[in-house]
Amino acid sequence: MARNAGVKDVAAAAGVSLGTVSNVLNRPDRVSAATRERVEQAMRELGFVRNESARQLRAGRSRTLAYVMLDATNPFFTDVARGIEEAAEAQDMSVFLCNSDSRAERESTYLERLEQQRVQGILVTPVDPAHPSLGEVAERGTPVVVVDRVGPGAEHCSVAVDDVLGGRLAVEHLLDTGHERIAFVGGPDSIGQVRDRLAGARAATEAAGRSPDDLVVVTTEALTVAEGRRAGERIMGLARASRPTAAFCANDLLALGLLQQCVSLGARVPRDLAIVGYDDIDFAAAAAVPLTSVRQPRRDLGRTAAELLIDEAGNPDHRHQQVLFTPELVARASTRRPS
Numbered sequence: 001m002a003r004n005a006g007v008k009d010v011a012a013a014a015g016v017s018l019g020t021v022s023n024v025l026n027r028p029d030r031v032s033a034a035t036r037e038r039v040e041q042a043m044r045e046l047g048f049v050r051n052e053s054a055r056q057l058r059a060g061r062s063r064t065l066a067y068v069m070l071d072a073t074n075p076f077f078t079d080v081a082r083g084i085e086e087a088a089e090a091q092d093m094s095v096f097l098c099n100s101d102s103r104a105e106r107e108s109t110y111l112e113r114l115e116q117q118r119v120q121g122i123l124v125t126p127v128d129p130a131h132p133s134l135g136e137v138a139e140r141g142t143p144v145v146v147v148d149r150v151g152p153g154a155e156h157c158s159v160a161v162d163d164v165l166g167g168r169l170a171v172e173h174l175l176d177t178g179h180e181r182i183a184f185v186g187g188p189d190s191i192g193q194v195r196d197r198l199a200g201a202r203a204a205t206e207a208a209g210r211s212p213d214d215l216v217v218v219t220t221e222a223l224t225v226a227e228g229r230r231a232g233e234r235i236m237g238l239a240r241a242s243r244p245t246a247a248f249c250a251n252d253l254l255a256l257g258l259l260q261q262c263v264s265l266g267a268r269v270p271r272d273l274a275i276v277g278y279d280d281i282d283f284a285a286a287a288a289v290p291l292t293s294v295r296q297p298r299r300d301l302g303r304t305a306a307e308l309l310i311d312e313a314g315n316p317d318h319r320h321q322q323v324l325f326t327p328e329l330v331a332r333a334s335t336r337r338p339s
Contacts, residue, residue: 005046013042072099083302166327167200179246183216186250228257252277290332
């Protein structure tokens with residue numbers, strides 16, 4: 001295998017000193033245009049590729065952030081990652097993307113490996129925001145920002161959305177359109193967002209003068225399209241007299257699965273079942289019946305989290321912040337006043 005060209009090879013080919021090559025790479029303003037062009041031409045001819053890892057090791061500072069997302073199959077998290085990349089690109093930085101797949105042990109493994117890589121900081125949507133590993137990473141010197149979660153204290157920066165309010169908005173919308181029997185379709189209550197969105201849904205039900213227990217809770221094993229389809233089987237299998245006329249799903253993937261199952265069983269959305277999702281991913285508006293959803297500012301979440309992380313890594317006067325965004329209900333064809 002051919003040896004990669006190094007700075008010595010470039011210097012020899014261009015007829016300049018090693019210091020001049022270093023200046024072209026790191027401080028090009030110190031080199032005349034003619035000399036810089038001669039060095040860059042030598043780099044092109046030799047196929048020179050800069051060893052960024054070695055440079056960062058010498059500097060003791062990485063130019064890389066990392067994001068450990070919860071579920072790479074959910075477009076919500078990939079949109080958050082796009083916001084992170086935008087903030088990193090503005091600072092001439094790179095981003096490692098990792099997927100914990102909602103598994104705590106996999107998340108811990110990634111945190112350990114990223115520390116070993118000496119990334120400048122880690123953004124993480126944790127399986128459990130109270131897990132001590134997050135604080136331990138920060139104590140060892142790698143900044144951590146929690147994304148789409150509110151931590152139990154103020155030891156990290158965090159960026160999240162007011163999910164209790166989001167749950168209220170969803171159910172208030174269904175109540176306003178005349179629905180009385182409403183189902184909440186959500187995953188395990190070990191997921192903080194599910195608990196908060198359910199709490200908001202119950203608060204809206206109670207504020208309307210109904211018992212919070214009037215809300216029919218359909219628990220799923222995960223926040224996926226497949227689980228949404230299973231929830232649809234259960235709901236449409238109920239006797240018509242007791243069947244909910246509307247459903248609020250804890251995320252859009254559940255809502256899309258529920259919509260698919262209703263259509264496959266011959267049910268009409270929204271006439272037989274109105275559906276509200278959560279996140280407002282791009283697929284929500286593109287569904288066969290465009291989906292009403294509670295919109296989260298996904299890219300803003302990622303961008304703000306990355307900016308906080310970059311500030312923490314480079315600003316000795318940094319102060320931790322807990323940023324809470326406000327959700328917005330976007331009404332579409334999957335909900336309307338029942339006739």
